[in-house]
Amino acid sequence: MDIKITEAAKSFKNRSGKVLEIIKDLNLEIKSGSVLKIEGASGSGKTTLMNVISGLISPDKGKVEIGGVDISLLSESEKDRFRAENIGYIFQTFNLLSPFSAIENVYAPAAFSGKLKPGYKEKALEILKSVGLEGFEKSMPYHLSVGQRQRVAVARVLFSENKIILADEPTASLDKVSSKAVFDSLMKCREFGATIIFASHDETFKELSPDQVLSLDKGGAA
Template sequence: MIKVNKINKTYVNGGTELRVLKDVSFQVEKGEFLAIMGSSGSGKSTMMNILGCLDSEYQGEYLLDGIDISKMSQDELSEIRNKKIGFIFQSFNLLPKLTAVENVELPLIYSGIKKTERYKRAMKLLELVGLKERAEHRPNELSGGQRQRVAIARALINEPSIILADEPTGNLDSKSEEEIMKILIDLNKMGKTIIIVTHEPNIGESANRKIIFKDGEII
């Protein structure tokens, strides 16, 4: 499903160059659960941004379902993100003035889906993550674990084939962490390709395979 070949990424700050990815190459199979691991500054989050089509300033080849992502325009990248990839972030990224169900519906507004269909699909996903009863609550009325479950439902709303999760349990207590990881494992069993970025060994153990970064390289 994913093939990256000799990816290099360099940041330039003033006259100083910092090479954060160095000839990185790997593949991800359809239906795999992959953990990208490493300490802070190892390059794992930079790699995640490239995989999520959020960063196009790199050298090398990135193929997603056989499509050469590295040659796409910003509009084409936006379409790929909307159709193929669901994002889960450490900070949830929910809109505070919207209810849980409205936050889940949000990506469908940009797809031109009618309101009744949006609501129906969003409620089905909130039920999937065990939050149907909290659909009309706003984020400040939900616990951290509940907010992350809303974020997972939102990530699934466009039926993406890939879920990218960047430190999804970083702000959660151990009980909520277990609940979120169980949801991700269940989604993987349903056929979703899951790629999780984490520095926590116990989270990495949930994956089928681990790629460990250090100083911009896979070790």
């Protein structure tokens, strides 16, 4: 799925009422199956850009087209459906839903959108095994280590076979072994043709060899 961002801008008011321009007149094209690395200091707008791409927040102006569809024109429920079908998210922390076990977290998005296919449990088990979490399928999030939780989040992306993967500092709180496991999983996603947009300071990710690098400083694209 190609992603095209045209003249996008997004600003927020902080608690004291001051307007902060996070994204300013951004133009960007990402080809289907390519890898985009977003660079920038903390507060430069990396997360905001990912939220804009996923349709979680709408740009104040400009448009975001994914696969030819202007997502800002979609209704909230259409955006939800679109996200559930196409976009996988991996955050630095807090990736799992606490009411559900590891395996349930893997297929939760599909379950909530009523799109589970026969054999889903076997598939989820297989994926958990592939990310090194065999035997942890029934563990609740609060019984897993930070690294294990990140791997469950990656397993969820692998299960959903999302066409676009947004990874926001996915290995920032992980040790080297866990970071490698997450990286390997993202490589698998690349193998099945997913577009990967990531922000990371982790050296391991250098091997992902991005097709594009977007540098953001405060207020817009550098």
